[in-house]
Amino acid sequence: MSSYDVIVIGAGPGGYVAAIRCAQLGLKTAVVEGRETLGGTCLNVGCIPSKALLHASHMLHEAEHNFAEMGLKGKSPSVDWKQMLTYKQSTIDTNTKGIEFLFKKNKIDWLKGWGSVPEAGKVKVGEEVHEAKSIIIASGSEPSALPGVEVDEKVVVTSTGALTLNKVPKKLVVIGAGVIGLELGSVYARLGAEVTVVEFLDAITPGMDPEVQKTFQRTLKKQGMKFVMGAAVQKTEATKTKAKVHYKLRKDDSEHVLDADTVLVATGRKPYVEGLGLEALNVEMTKRGQIAVNGTWQTSVPGVYAIGDVIEGPMLAHKAEDEGMAVAEVIAGKHGHVNYGVIPGVIYTAPEVGSVGETEATLKEAGRAYKVGKFSFMGNARAKANFAGDGFVKILADKDTDRILGAHIIGPAAGELIHEICVAMEFGASAQDLALTCHAHPTYSEAVREAALACGDGPIHM
Ligand code: FAD
Ligand code: NAI
Numbered sequence: 001m002s003s004y005d006v007i008v009i010g011a012g013p014g015g016y017v018a019a020i021r022c023a024q025l026g027l028k029t030a031v032v033e034g035r036e037t038l039g040g041t042c043l044n045v046g047c048i049p050s051k052a053l054l055h056a057s058h059m060l061h062e063a064e065h066n067f068a069e070m071g072l073k074g075k076s077p078s079v080d081w082k083q084m085l086t087y088k089q090s091t092i093d094t095n096t097k098g099i100e101f102l103f104k105k106n107k108i109d110w111l112k113g114w115g116s117v118p119e120a121g122k123v124k125v126g127e128e129v130h131e132a133k134s135i136i137i138a139s140g141s142e143p144s145a146l147p148g149v150e151v152d153e154k155v156v157v158t159s160t161g162a163l164t165l166n167k168v169p170k171k172l173v174v175i176g177a178g179v180i181g182l183e184l185g186s187v188y189a190r191l192g193a194e195v196t197v198v199e200f201l202d203a204i205t206p207g208m209d210p211e212v213q214k215t216f217q218r219t220l221k222k223q224g225m226k227f228v229m230g231a232a233v234q235k236t237e238a239t240k241t242k243a244k245v246h247y248k249l250r251k252d253d254s255e256h257v258l259d260a261d262t263v264l265v266a267t268g269r270k271p272y273v274e275g276l277g278l279e280a281l282n283v284e285m286t287k288r289g290q291i292a293v294n295g296t297w298q299t300s301v302p303g304v305y306a307i308g309d310v311i312e313g314p315m316l317a318h319k320a321e322d323e324g325m326a327v328a329e330v331i332a333g334k335h336g337h338v339n340y341g342v343i344p345g346v347i348y349t350a351p352e353v354g355s356v357g358e359t360e361a362t363l364k365e366a367g368r369a370y371k372v373g374k375f376s377f378m379g380n381a382r383a384k385a386n387f388a389g390d391g392f393v394k395i396l397a398d399k400d401t402d403r404i405l406g407a408h409i410i411g412p413a414a415g416e417l418i419h420e421i422c423v424a425m426e427f428g429a430s431a432q433d434l435a436l437t438c439h440a441h442p443t444y445s446e447a448v449r450e451a452a453l454a455c456g457d458g459p460i461h462m
Pocket of ligand 1: 010011012014015016032033035039042043045046047048114138139140141159180272274276308318319348
């Protein structure tokens, strides 16, 4: 039996970051991970592989659609899918090995295998039981099941199967117009698949700013993606190579069928707690199956903490990382803090979508007076030169104090631009603070400044 100050269960962005920070703070730390490689969902079957495929397919899209106009003539590249998967895998490998290196550098033990918590202060891995003063559960999430839809990870796939298809399908049906469905749907649309997205609600990406939703859906349609909205999927029927997707339109209950070579089920994810022994340990859970925690990420069992996708909040890698750092600080006797009001959300399509803070809907619901400053990328010189004029920056600021309350961006590099707003919000900045800050020309960032100007006396280039 080995003894540790901290044992972390799960080496995803929550767990590995918590472990590194614990070690940096002088705590003897081990991580239990059952996968062959470190990095969790994010590095192995999530953020990183999907972004590699998004990057490669975006390059193809640029070559096919914009190169000739810029005077770059010649045959457009064709898709070597096997090589694209090799590129994706090497991106995963570099990143997962990077975490292994960081573990060695910080003297963190990797306890290989699946862990459970037989009692507070103890973690069982295989037949071995280890002692720990504090335990952090960071076991992540898994795809939710959809009644009537049987996943085989070959023809009917979750995001995990969609990242390793043996060929680019001719017809892809995506169930769910959320983040996974739209990111992976646009990968395959750019690679030549006919993509139809079937969504239960009347708008894509629930919870997002309605103007962004509309512009986003319009641009994805322009790129060839088809949408069936307000449709409840009833069941799928699959053979070894094909599938049928049966759905009912909510407006009139009419029944329809779509044919597909591949069906991607992307209707959300749920916390992964299997095999941890939480019931026997009497750990309190939320109604939605998440581990319940207090303000310092402690569960109902003293000395047992939980972070990341397995607790409530957005299922995002950076949210898990922030909680990982904060819980380590708490365990080390310091003050750990996460500002849940300033967690950006990014969708890595083209155009990208970035948002943070309040939406008009949440502000209206709270009865808060606000103003809107909006600027279109059509008025941004850099965006126009780069064929990226679709989209806008929208800043929401308090009507009386001018303090920035949120921002919603659709357009080029939105996933980078949003961080300027995050920093401003963390410092309690007003829209005028941003508007008075000199921004280099020509940059996409000028659109952020112009939106801030639009909260006051007005933008210059619109
Ligand atoms: P995870 O990353 O899920 O890691 C949990 C780890 O715990 C796993 O490796 C698992 O094997 C291990 N584990 C579980 N139980 C045990 C046990 N009993 N014993 C030992 N090990 C155990 N988020 C973003 O912010 N940006 C993105 O671009 C993005 N893209 C995504 C794309 C896809 C296709 C998917 C599916 C998700 C994406 N996400 C993205 C979400 C992101 O992956 C998760 O929010 C993030 O991985 C959560 O981190 P975590 O540490 O809580 O859990
Ligand atoms: P999601 O919650 O984003 O979207 C699911 C969609 O499926 C919703 O629009 C919902 O209305 C729809 N839906 C549900 N049931 C349906 C049915 N029966 N028929 C038709 N549509 C139905 O979930 P998704 O896309 O699976 O992603 C899971 C999580 O992964 C997200 O919470 C997200 O945070 C994370 N993620 C983050 C990424 C990023 O940050 N860029 C990328 C990919 C995933």
